[in-house]
Amino acid sequence: MIPNHFVQELLNRVDIVDVVDTAVPLKKAGANYVACCPFHGEKTPSFTVSPTKQFYHCFGCGAHGTAIGFVMEYHGLGFVEAVEDLAKRAGVAVPREAATTARAPRVAPDLYEVMKQASQYYRGELKKSPRAIEYLKGRGLSGEIAAKFQIGYAPPGWQPLRDVFPEYESEALSTVGLTIRNDEGRVYDRFRDRVMFPIHDQRGQIIGFGGRVLGGDGDGPKYLNSPETPLFQKGQELYGLFLARPAIRASGKVVVVEGYMDVVALSQHGVEYAVATLGTATTPLHIAKLTRQTEDIVFCFDGDAAGRKAAWRAAMNALPAVTDGLKLSFLFLPPEHDPDSYVREFGREGFESALSEALPLSTYVVEELSGRHELGTPEGRVRFLEDAKPILQQLQAPKFGLMLRKRVAELAGVSQSEVEQLLKLEAPKPIGKVLARAPRKAPTLTRKLLQLLMLKPQLARSLESEWVPSTAVERDALVHVIESVQADPMLNSAALLQGLQGIASQQLLGELAGELLAWDEEETFDLENEFDGAVRQLRGATEQREFLAIVQLAQERGLQALSPEQREILQQFRRPATQKE
Template sequence: MAGQIPRHFIDDLLARTDIVELIDHRVPLKKAGKNYQACCPFHNEKSPSFTVSSDKQFYHCFGCGAHGNAISFMMAYEQLEFVEAIEELAKQHHLEIPREQGSGKPYPQAQADDYSQMQKAADLYQQQLKQQAHAAAYLQKRGISEATATKYGIGYAPDSWDFVLKQLGASRSARDQLFEIKLINRNDQGREYDFFRDRLMFPIRDKRGRVIGFGGRVIGEGTPKYLNSPETRLFHKGRELYGLYEARQSQDRLNRVLIVEGYMDVVGLAEQGISFAVACLGTATTPDHMHTLFRLTSTVTCCYDGDRAGRDAAWRALQSALPHLKDGVELNFVFLPDGEDPDSLVQKEGKEAFLHRLEQAMPLGQYLFDHLAKELDLNTDAGKSALWVKGNELIKQIPSEFYRDALFETLGSLVGKSSQHKTAARSQAKVQSKAPVATKITPMRRAIALLLQYPALAKVMPVAPELAEANLPGIQLLLTLQQRLLAQPELTTAQLLEHWRDTPEYNILVKLALWDHQVAEEQLTQEFMDTFRSIEDQYLSQRLEELQRKDMLQQLTTAEKHEFVLLLKAFKSK
């Protein structure tokens, strides 16, 4: 991946971060033996089941199953993406994040003062709003108070070719920077001029509150009605949502989020006390948008016009959401009367009536099947067959087994095939499974678990590269763990697990890292070596059988004959 954070930096960051200290600042911990405890911050409980291990630098909740290292905690508790969690931890340690050049197009990195320049521009625009009477009058006409305008940082870009250019572009390097973050533009002749002119300005903030772009709306007539910042090293419209930062600031935890189409809808709803609306930035709702929202809230409602364009937008949102529908989240849809948008409707009917509309939202399943069935004749076998195929294709994308079962049940009843949905759902559940469940502790799993939990055991484990040839599930994982620990003996359990994040092996490794082995500390080395020897015996037994088969065919080399004799003697002596 282009611009990837180097593995050594992540290892170093985890080594510098004391997970006990990190969590204790947010969730007060109490000492409990070797570990620390608290009531879990990720679910409601009265007695503490949330445990933090200083040795392993790992946390685990025995109530809800939440677990991970310092990075995982920041992602879950602060509701950050992986890279954002790395950035936050790096900031705490005053570290600059290096980037590796991967294959593909390089990902441009923000310069140190990019965000500062964007904020300066936002401040200038806000000052202009107060000085330009016609802009302030337009906001007032739209029912937006000064307090709401201040909360969202709304401003005005004057009708000037060089307002921002003059204020922020004193040097050539400054003008180059303004061009790269698209506060100014250049034509083919090299002439420079402001990107936004004579527009109401809506700052777009990232999840940390930094201004990364702008949306500009014309006042009166003009095209385009909305002009958004283009893609820059700060701004990627397919990942950002207008109003999300402000919505999160309005309440401790977002219980729900309303997706609307425009900036004025977000601001107009906030004016009426509905402060949980967000808007996409001149693009359809993307999978990245849905991934972000379902990390932050349990209920997402899509609110669109009832016309064809609105229903098409809703369908794209549904398709983007399906792969992110995990257990415990909800997606539904509200379609507004013709000619109305959220801003106009909430002003017309008031907050309570609008909230009532949201309570009557159409559930995911109803909208899904209404949309699919709209162009099919379900009175015919051909129509039912088409619905069955299309429905299956969509439902199988959903990771939640509960949602899949419920939707397959509905689909089956619609086409008269209700007895078959369970088989399909179970089959899909197997496909969705990312890792085997550690229901039985085999010698291999025991060895991996002990090595994960006590990395120092790698020093006593014999180096046996020939084991890579063994037909034993998990042997490659065991050998890879040993190699990494011999190369980096200081790695903790948490750092080791981080090496496998987002891999099929991660879930099983976490289960093994949490497994209660019930082996006394003074017996750990002997237990591990006994387990390793049993794995080695399995390999030698396989090798003996292989040589016996070749011997029967008289195909053994001189070296193999010698090995065969030694193996026979070894097994006879046991």
């Protein structure tokens, strides 16, 4: 039997957007993501996934659920199998408990907790190291920015982490890449005498580290990242994305740089919407993650040969993800600068001014291709077309693809139809429109409270389950939510929705999921005041029911049958408003 607390914790760990996107490619649409529903045939996307509420709902067929529900329905798995599948992705073991026991200990240590402890240790060591502090100050970083990014320091020595982990030679530390075992079987720390930059996943959990030497040659390479682990795959993660998301949303764009020092330096100067790849070229998975956050992506590279090579790889990897609404640009800094040095010299205004002059993807691709060939000769134009062929083939955006074909044809001195015939290009597939949502209906009081609690579960702490009328259709669901949150204040919307399985009808759960996704988190909505008003109505209705029950009792048995408390309630309702005050 899988403990309920583990199911809730697992839903807190996994990101439903990542879970669904591996099976059904998602497209960002406002605050949510959409796709054509995998559970019924449709040509326009009505399947919606909420990253904030961590559940999905199809406005076409009504399919709904959490990450667990999606894995069950999409892959045809049972509940236990779905939990085990998600736990494997999260890098944790599934605990078991007997039906008669309250909770069983975990089979394996929590790898996320191991990384958290290591990060706390490194941060503590930074405070003890004047040399590391001076290095960071020399790079222009303040204490506030170091705290924001949880920067730490791995001291010199072979086994400093032994002071943190009594079971230093356990498999857990090597699994997450904190320790290395050599050929002689000796275990030692991977990171030594380095400034440490924690790498977070999209839910803010530490999954890896980047370490930089403090000037000079140091011990090993200048930059050292965690190896591939169950928690960390460098081809999927972007440094700084978790912290940058609010600024990305506010600015409407994201800047992709090559190093974590670039991200930290830009943030120090007010450019907080930057992220970095982690020792690898930009991958399609990186692009997919970024397009979930914004449709304006600027790649910023050094102007040297290595930077231009990296930029071309990023452009080619981005091609399959390009849509007509996506804006991709490329900024090349002067050869003597990287983003860190540029923003320190020219400040935020200078950097953002440079961003405004970034080359659009189409301009960059055409300039790069045409620069490689002599377009004044037939042979050069032929080679130009051959180089353009795989690029044009990958594009699925109808309008963008059409414009690029026209430009390529123009430079090659042929017509668009000749380009399509010579390169055997198929017409780009049209992209359907998102279905318009139906207008909201005014909910009942209990339904409204249920919606508000699912949006912000912590509000349930001020509610009494006794206030919920026994006649309410949503009574069981609302009481369950109230009591669940009061028992565990850390529950989120997805955990509550999962917990309602078997308590509320599938019709109610489907309707509730659709109603919650209809709330646009961009709109100005005072949730707390709305909740307070609903609670006042609920308490007023409860008091009214109590009063009517007392009146009926008095009519049937007389005033002498009332208790002192009931008589006081009766007097309060009979007393004029001015006397009540």
